[in-house]
Amino acid sequence: MKYDVVVIGGGPAGMSAGVESSRNGAKTLIIERNPFLGGILKQCIHNGFGLHYFKEEFTGPEYAQKFIELVNKEKNLDVLTNTFVTKIDGTNVEITTEFGKKVVEAKALVLAMGCRERTAGNILLTGSRPSGIFTAGEAQRLVNIQGKLPGKNVVVLGSGDIGLVMARRLTLQGASVKAVLEINPTTSGLRRNIVQCLEDFNIPLLLKTTIFEVVGKNRVEGVYYGSVDERYNKIEATKKFLPCDTIILSVGLVPETDLIDMQINPKTKSVFVNDYLQSEKEGVFVCGNVLHVHDLVDNVSMEGALAGKNASDYALNRLKKGKQYALSHSTEISYTVPTMIHSGEGTAVIKFRVRTKITKSYFVLKNAKGEVVAKKYVMACLPGEMQTFEVDRSLINSNLVLEVAGL
Amino acid sequence: MQKVYDVAVFGGGVVGAMIFSDLSRAGYKAVLIEKELDVATGMSKANSGLVHAGFDAKPNTLKAILNVRGNKMYPAVCKRLGVKLKNCGAFVVGDNLDAVKELYNRGMQNGVKNLFVLNRKELLSALPNISDNITCGLFAKDACIVDPYLLTICLAEEGVVNGGAVALDYQTSSVIKKGNAFEISGSRGKILARRIINCAGAGYNDIASLIGSEQYQTEFRRGEYYVLDNSEGNIVPSTVFPLPTKAGKGVLVTPTVDGNILVGPTSYESDYDTKTTDFGLQDIRAKVPLMLKNVNLSKTIRVFAGVRVITGDDFIITNSKKVENVCNIAGICSPGLSCAPAISEYVIKKLLGLEYKAKADAVKIKPYLRLKDLSITAQNKLIKQNPDYGKIVCKCEGISVGEIVDAINRPIRPVTMDGVKRRIRAGMGRCQGGFCSDKVARILAKENKMKIEDVVKEHKGGYYLFGDLGGR
């Protein structure tokens, strides 16, 4: 099998990349391990998707369906479901299916494998290891796709959005959610979810609080929990017992880089890319949550489209790049994607997050001489929200720094 | 007339399973009695997975003699079972040359071959990331690593295919001598046996009290571990220990046969409780940098703890003086795994006075099939025969539906999700089952013709989920 562009992953990033690549004239293949396209959107049955991309509010499955229809319309786009990529070799991939193992050759590759959830082991959850500890996504799949109840008396650890959404879902399905515990002084989930998933149902949110010890031999019987100090040390005097049969973990997402053999950026836990979303490996483009964990699926779709466009241009020998410069950032900013940026034609998109809440400021892009190349006003932004900054490539002629400046 | 077994073995750990297998292969009728839902659920599942060379134990102790003998026996045992054994060697590193030399001499006294005293320069060529304070070390070439639970499971299976019986989930309530046999009563009916071997580990004294045999003062010591992602698999080529202290062999760093890294164990007096603690994990975190610079604990995928059962300085392996035809095996802490084949040989030959040699027609088990260990051509051939081998369920470890189905349809059928995990590693990887647990549970339910609501993780009552929405 030979394609111009192969996209690994049929979630929102991969579908968008595939559609764009095909529209751009490249013979494209999307490889998906599940029997269906749509990825995690299929289990996100709550609403709130698409306001930016479609200017209309959808549930996860509805948002996925919009793109599945676009995929189906494309003549130049093939899809292989139930297919596992077991190896990446340059831009070629080894796939495993019920028909055997084989190699698919591609001129360009788009990596869109998404992310995975941090586990009890990752956060060094102490105590016993009984049945009844789920990551939020696993619980979501059990409820929304299998129609099964993971537990009846639930403690949610971490205030990530999936955890908040699951607190509401489980409450509506008849479970009792005792509390959401967040070790940080602020929540990591969207404020709307705090209001509509917790406050609407009187579910307590306990900040600077975590599980000290899991209790239970067979099934979870409860947790010892309490406060932590500024350095995240557990304050023994605050320790209390909370009976429950289930612990849901919503303690962060990590890009799924299993198949990727490249240098990892410790800030994003994924690879370094340039403004064409091209990685250090020739012809390998990266997008969506495998590149950096996004806040909104709308942004994932847009990034996927950009990767699909560039990968297909590359495969068809149409990708024209100028000179490459480094992009760094000031300490108020926690990371940028990309970390390398080109001069030349068109607009380069910079995505980033701030480290703490910022209000009424400017994001300023400066060149090596300290001159302002571009700036953008920001009313307010939070670390949980991804920021976008666009710059005209014709203005780029040196290394750049992204900074935050007061009014 | 109810069947009378030649030997009843209490405890499905590695020692019990080894004895059970060896007896069965020698032609005796043996029964292995285990209170949990599977074998290998106690100490045998939660240890470092090391086959020590044998330099550490005090000369002339059972620990020393059986370790050196066990180390020699391991390759044949693992080859027979198709269980991975990796002869990666072990280093002991420190800053005290006298202590290293003492270990070397002890090893020589114990009859350990292939021991080498190394200086820092020599150490650096094998372990480029040893800490700056390390000046010398010992290398034991014969040390190996093994998968301790798969080994135990395969041994128990081997006993079964050679005519033995396994009574799982068997809660023993009484052991009464009736004529020349013991009548064992419990939750799953009566078992008659002429001889009893009590190697019930943490449950030794409970069984001994039912038999009326010797009980021993027992101390429990918890050992906590970090398991690191297989991305870290190459940080050390061999097991690396610090110089031993009174509390034990100390916090070690070792590769596992499946490509992970284990860091641990701690050693603290405890109850028989396998919980992990902040105290223990921080203790390891503090100790590792004294030995190696490149251990990245932020790559942890799991933490766990095992509990050692200790009854003094040496193992207790003896015939009961109180009750005839009862053999006491107690306090099998480290290096119990290393000694297991030799313990079995010693018990069968010396204590029971039975034939140890396997019969000519002894049967081998079918080794566990791992597709990713095969060539692409061989994999494709298998997938063609059975498309389930091409359907990957556990993405982290690359385990297919077919391999999981095979792992369930074995001489001892796993009925728990952890049982599947220990047999075929589905859920052992970096996502720790987040993506595949529900699929494993569904396959397990289907193969065992049970409802998914009845699937448990490890122990009775440890249900995976609570039934359809609306609740149990």
Added chain:
Amino acid sequence: MKKQTMMTCIMCPMGCQLVVDSSGKELKVSGNTCIRGENYAKEEMTSPKRIVTALVKTSFGVLPVKTTKPVPKSMIFDVVREVNKISLKTGKMGDVVIKNVLGLDADIVITGNKVDDRI
């Protein structure tokens, strides 16, 4: 008596801390930066509404559903209870399973087809 309610505005990332004074005839909102905050606070105080999503039982598993319009927050559990009463033989994305649920002027509509989750 002075009656005050605190809430965080969710209309934009500013997250203004709003105070709603309901002691007088009209609600008084303070702490907001823009008119959207005032409107949000008033709506949350007088008639908060939500889109409700839930799962409907079918003979082949569960399907996701939603209300086609926001319904009063106080009715969320009642709406879910109505959905739980149903068990469908067939059903696909876009099908209306309850018309004008509880007279709230919103329908319950299926939002996704059965996910093929065979092993």
